[in-house]
């Protein structure tokens with residue numbers, strides 16, 4: 112079956128020839144991914160017991176890109192010294208730029224890219240992410256997330272492009288093309304469509320919850336972005352934490368093997384998500400079609416021993432193991448790792464380059480959605496006498512970037528190479544600009560107040576609303592409402608900029624503000640926002656999600672169709688004003 116899909120017969124012959132030489136231990140080794148700082152036996156890599164290395168939150172591989180490359184080169188040389196010398200894959204969550212490396216260009220999260228509807232721009236962003244990820248030693252990124260978020264209570268809405276299947280399909284195609292090129296080759300970084308399937312469509316938006324959609328709705332609304340990814344040669348697909356009608360997706364042979372691999376023709380790697388082996392049924396996930404396991408955080412030994420025992424006692428067939436290893440070897444050959452397994456040091460100067468940051472700034476500008484502009488208060492006149500800028504989000508690159516930025520859960524600090532919303536305003540305004548971070552100063556004689564409010568960074572279940580860790584809410588905090596009321600009560604005109612990973616219930620403050628902008632999570636180039644506020648560029652963004660009117664509407668919001676029923680959103684999908 113697999114060979115039918117591979118257009119490179121010579122490559123398949125190489126795969127088969129290498130596979131034929133491998134022992135069971137070496138095959139299970141290829142199916143194993145661990146962290147570079149994981150507690151693994153020192154000789155595991157040189158014994159061929161590891162197929163891939165992942166970098167996630169934790170000790171950095173080095174202090175600069177050259178030392179990151181050196182660390183991965185050292186690990187790669189250990190793998191090449193093994194009996195068969197099969198090179199390693201190095202994977203990273205570069206989900207909006209190489210966001211684990213401080214100094215990299217960090218793009219708006221996918222929800223903002225969805226608002227641009229600009230596939231060429233998304234392709235460029237992916238290509239830059241690929242370059243900066245390769246410059247830090249990687250050949251695999253766990254991106255794009257192609258979920259269709261059904262409920263804004265989900266903590267990962269911002270990782271996806273849109274609630275619209277059609278828009279997500281287009282963005283997915285562009286993202287895979289940008290990361291990999293027209294086909295997976297030595298110039299590519301391998302992309303990963305994730306999380307298969309139903310991650311954003313769980314009941315009440317619970318991360319890792321149960322998706323009770325009908326099979327027909329999954330096929331109509333959630334599957335098309337994966338088909339787009341597969342049709343464009345995506346190298347990997349990551350299984351999802353959620354269950355489908357009670358069965359963990361990792362152990363779902365129907366969707367992974369029968370649908371994704373067989374009927375959709377996916378011939379790449381299905382990789383588990385975090386600790387997928389111990390969490391979702393051990394050898395059941397291999398039999399369902401998982402090819403490589405993130406055997407992290409204590410799973411390494413029990414995974415390798417458990418899978419070997421499963422093969423020896425017949426629970427897992429040799430054919431299943433060979434299919435998994437063939438897929439892994441196929442991608443390693445396609446990426447050219449057998450010819451050139453080492454990072455390219457000439458890419459290092461491109462990290463965070465002026466050119467890259469200009470593309471990211473364009474993405475910031477095009478992602479902004481103007482929801483209100485009373486009496487055409489915007490664009491602002493650069494010669495306006497006195498502007499007050501309010502809110503901690505106005506001068507904090509960490510807060511404007513959201514989760515998966517420098518750290519897994521994001522940061523609340525400025526980080527190197529970034530610009531903030533305030534720095535952009537100060538760069539363009541000709542008059543006085545005052546920063547009143549918490550609206551506590553008494554500035555009455557200002558001409559305009561630009562008030563920047565929003566969510567603090569979160570990732571995964573930590574962003575769920577009403578879930579296990581209920582740290583967030585669908586409305587703004589009282590503090591932030593107070594920022595706005597303080598200046599409105601002074602009779603000052605207010606421009607409100609919302610930094611958030613999802614639509615929030617902001618009906619009241621939109622009513623109070625003279626202008627209101629949804630800015631999503633702009634990333635490192637915060638100064639791009641000022642360029643639109645002052646009219647150097649127009650608003651182009653359109654809502655990638657319908658915008659809620661009240662919290663009640665989200666008690667059990669369940670999908671974009673929701674709006675077809677009794678409820679009408681405050682603003683529909685696709686809404687956005689222009690100058």
Ligand code: GLC
Nearest residue numbers: 167204253305306384385571
């Ligand atoms: C996480 C996420 C997944 C990520 C992986 C590796 O739990 O669900 O999106 O790629 O683990 O960090």
